[in-house]
Amino acid sequence: MSSLVTFLETALYMIFVQNLVFSGGYGSSEAIRMSAKPKRFVPFSIMITYFSTLTAFVCRLLDNIDAVDSLGLGFHTLIFGAVLVVIFIFTVLLCKILLSPNQKFYSTISIAALNTLVFAVPLINRQAGFSLIQSVGTGIGSGLSFIIALFLINTGLRRLENNTNIPPLFKGTPAVFLYVAMLSIAFAGLSGRSLFA
Amino acid sequence: MANDKNRVVLTPSRIFIYGVVVKNPILVQVIGLCPAVAACADIYVASLLSAVILFLLILCELAASALLKNVSAWVRMALYFVMGLIVSSLATMFAEMYVPQIANTAGVYLPLMAASSAAALRCENFAVKKSIRLSFYDAAANGIGTSLVLLFTGFVRGLLGVGTIGEFVVFEKAPISGLSMPFGGFIMLGFSAALLKWFISTFLSDYSHDMSFGIKRAKKKRPPARKTPAPIKKSKPVKKNDVASQPVEVNEPVTEQEEPVTEEPVTETVDQTLITDEFDLFNFSVDDEIDAIMSGLSSFDSILDEISKEKEDSENE
Structure with a gap:
């Protein structure tokens, strides 16, 4: 029971308090670019959740080995990256055999697997000293936080597009960056930190 | 040839202007945001990340252009990541050994350069379709374009958000401490993008029709989607x-x-x-x-x- 509570606590923390996209900028390129494509929100986010959870789980297991745990960040980068690549290749091959997907699927899965959000999760887990349960919670939470980020940015994009009060110089990319900054401020506020000391 | 009506002359200078300014990877193409948003609140960290991304782009684009043209796209993506992994790991080890303070400040963002979308997208975009020479120009241009944004944001956020320029303390108390946080990175990028937009429309007006912020851009009706390339038509040379x-x-x-x-x-x-x-x-x-x-x-x-x-x-x- 306590494990379940720990898992939920970590996942909810990652979704609402420490949203990786807004609070850390992880996967922000993918989130902003993907946010204009509502039809792809769910499949893309499921893939991200799958990769981040599995990678976090395997990397945490590896960190239980003393020889791995004692290595520095550089070697951990290599090991965690190798884990992610192996999971990615394994998943693609499995899908190739079972689903015979089209070319678009490979593009989607490549972007979903090999981005800063997914790769950041095991590194953050290690930095925070999370347990196995917490690591899995972080993985799932980061995937769900990504879809929340997509919905929030998408909503803003539609409003920005119809807003005629935006100065011409700020139309387009500048306005979007500033809008995401507002969302980021909101999530930073949720974390309880003092924003402008 | 160059005077065919469906072709343009692609010179190194044009590639550089596109990569550095008109199609700046961060401010226009919206790729590789992560380090700019979160990590670059210090000029030293920005310098380190800039060097890594520049080297990574050149390595990946040269490899993609020379070796990976006939490889499946998903395999290429994995290989870009592996190349990034090697570069970022070596950079992390180097930084931990020689500049531990900067490595500590950069945190996980230095290893995360392995998954930078900038390298993968530029390779898929350009390098796998072009010669090695042009790929090198493109990598250098986009690397410089990215680096300039990282350095600029690092400088301003360090100055206003932390009150320092590197080791030099300029303000005892940071004027806008929030700038050092990730939302400060987004704010900086927003104003930088607006600044770039003004710069292009003022000083590079010849390119303003190619810029992607939306100004001076004709609204063209899109043709229906094509799943396969249309047959090749030979264009008659024109004056x-x-x-x-x-x-x-x-x-x-x-x-x-x-x-x-x-x-x-x-x-x-x-x-x-x-x-x-x-x-x-x-x-x-x-x-x-x-x-x-x-x-x-x-x-x-x-x-x-x-x-x-x-x-x-x-x-x-």
Whole structure:
């Protein structure tokens, strides 16, 4: 029971308090670019959740080995990256055999697997000293936080597009960056930190 | 050749202007945001990340152009990541050994350069379709473009958000401490993008029709999506003076013709669809968003256009 509570606590923390996209900028390129494509929100986010959870789980297991745990960040980068690549290749091959997907699927899965959000999760887990349960919670939470980020940015994009009060110089990319900054401020506020000391 | 109506001369200077300014990877193409947003609140960290991304882009694009043209796209993506992994790991080890303070400040963002979308997208975008020489120019241009943004944000955020420029304390108390946080990074990028937009429209007005922020950009009706490339049509040569007035035929896949390097100008003829975002965008199906992201050629403003298009479609229905 306590494990379940720990898992939920970590996942909810990652979704609402420490949203990786807004609070850390992880996967922000993918989130902003993907946010204009509502039809792809769910499949893309499921893939991200799958990769981040599995990678976090395997990397945490590896960190239980003393020889791995004692290595520095550089070697951990290599090991965690190798884990992610192996999971990615394994998943693609499995899908190739079972689903015979089209070319678009490979593009989607490549972007979903090999981005800063997914790769950041095991590194953050290690930095925070999370347990196995917490690591899995972080993985799932980061995937769900990504879809929340997509919905929030998408909503803003539609409003920005119809807003005629935006100065011409700020139309387009500048306005979007500033809008995401507002969302980021909101999530930073949720974390309880003092924003402008 | 260069005077074909569906071709433009792709010179090193044009590639540099596109990569550094007109199609700046961070401010226009919206790729590689992570380090700019979160990590670059210090000029030293920004310098380190800039060096890594520049080296990574050059390595990946050269490898993609020289070796990976005939490899499946998903395998290429994995290989870009592996190359990034090697570079970022070595950089992390180097930083931990020689500049531990900077490595500590950079945190996980230095290893995360392995997964930088900038390298993967530029390789898929450009390098796998082009010669090694042009890929090098593109990598250098985009690397410099990214680096300039990282250094600028690092400088301003360090100065106003932390009150320091490197080791030098300028303000005892940071004037705007929030700038050092990730939302400060987004704010900086927003104002930097507006500044770049002003710069292009003021000083590079010849390129303003190619910039992707939306100003001076003609709204063109998109042709229906094509799943397969259209048959090749040979364009009749036209007079050089008539090139600008002729409609552009976007019907030929990559046809690259290498020319011997000359002193000036170094030219290579390429399909215009591979250079400008706009033409690439117009070849996309509305539902083909993943390919759009993979191609990386569509700027973010083009995505806004797609929203408008979808809205119009839904209203028509």
